[in-house]
Amino acid sequence: MQPIERIGIIGNGAVGMLMASLLANDYTVTLYGRVEETSVVTIERDGMTNGTVDVTLEPVHTLDETKADIFFVTTKAHQVEAATARLSGNVPVFICSNGISHLDYALERGFHLGVIEHGVTRDGNRIHHSGLGRVRIGGLSDVAGISFIDSPLHIVWESDIRHVVIEKLFANAIINPITALCRVPNGVVLQPPCRDVALAIYEELTSLFDEAVPFTYIESIIEKTATNRSSMLRDVEADRPTEVDAILTPLLKRAEDRGVELTVIPLMQKLILGASASC
Known part of the structure; x- marks a missing residue:
């Protein structure tokens, strides 16, 4: 080149x-x-x-x-x-x-x-x-x-950029919906009760991918960006379309293809869509 x-x-x-x-x-x-x-x-x-x-x-x-x-x-x-x-x-x-x-x-x-x-x-x-x-x-x-x-x-x-993208997806799928729905900066995701939701999303994510992404990686991202307001939160606050169809919706299709039953991720997806529509 x-x-x-x-x-x-x-x-x-x-x-x-x-x-x-x-x-x-x-x-x-x-x-x-x-x-x-x-x-x-x-x-x-x-x-x-x-x-x-x-x-x-x-x-x-x-x-x-x-x-x-x-x-x-x-x-x-x-x-x-x-x-x-x-x-x-x-x-x-x-x-x-x-x-x-x-x-x-x-x-x-x-x-x-x-x-x-x-x-x-x-x-x-x-x-x-x-x-x-x-x-x-x-x-x-x-x-x-x-x-x-x-x-x-x-x-x-x-x-191996695909693995890097999967790592980022894990972080986004956990941080973005929680912060957008709770209207909090990233650091709050590591505190109860948000941490409990984060762990539940993480467990469902691990069932969808063969690549291993340790929860400590998610924690490190949250700690580095603790004072940041996620892009999904800023979109909801500004009445802009969120990236829910890029971050969460494809996970539902992946679960269907793999025959995996999800509970938390579909709920978060619906709540984000509802929050976006009501702004």
Whole structure:
């Protein structure tokens, strides 16, 4: 693969703007979003990292894959297919959305996967980098590892990205619905009675996957993000569509395919749908 000089980031939400603002120091970065015309946006970043960066923002419907050497997709899961419709896979594409609903789509299109571990929130063009982590990427097909200039994003290549995605799913399936329904920051999930619900969800998750994800991993994520408000909680509070269909709904289909009876996860899914509808 040729050296990476130009990076396209699809999705101008909090994660997309964080990545664009940190990569723009070393690469030519174009941000794509649901806007009507091309402009230059000034992204202000505070928190774990500070800085002000100008980045080109283009309408996603004008996306041209010949203008980038690699693409990161940072949209919500239900927006992935529309956001990537103009991409062929000839240029590496890494879908960094939550859940597993996009796994089959990525395989079908010849795309790859990424997992974002940073904490970030957005207010207009100002973003708060609330937690340092990694951007973990990997291929779903025979593709050589890709390296990047070192930055606070800490982009790392994973040989088994599918397992990384399953780990993130476990964390999201536990943290997001509990915090959204109880309207609490992540750290509360480790305290009774939320901890009891977390353990019940975890037990059902382990029955659906052959990969082992220790509960201590979930605990470590919660501890690192204790003061954060999950994306599902923020979506419910802002009357936006949640990612329940990317995080919880596919688990119901997986349980049906495996002949596994679930109790807690279906209840959480219905409650989130109800909470979203009532906002």
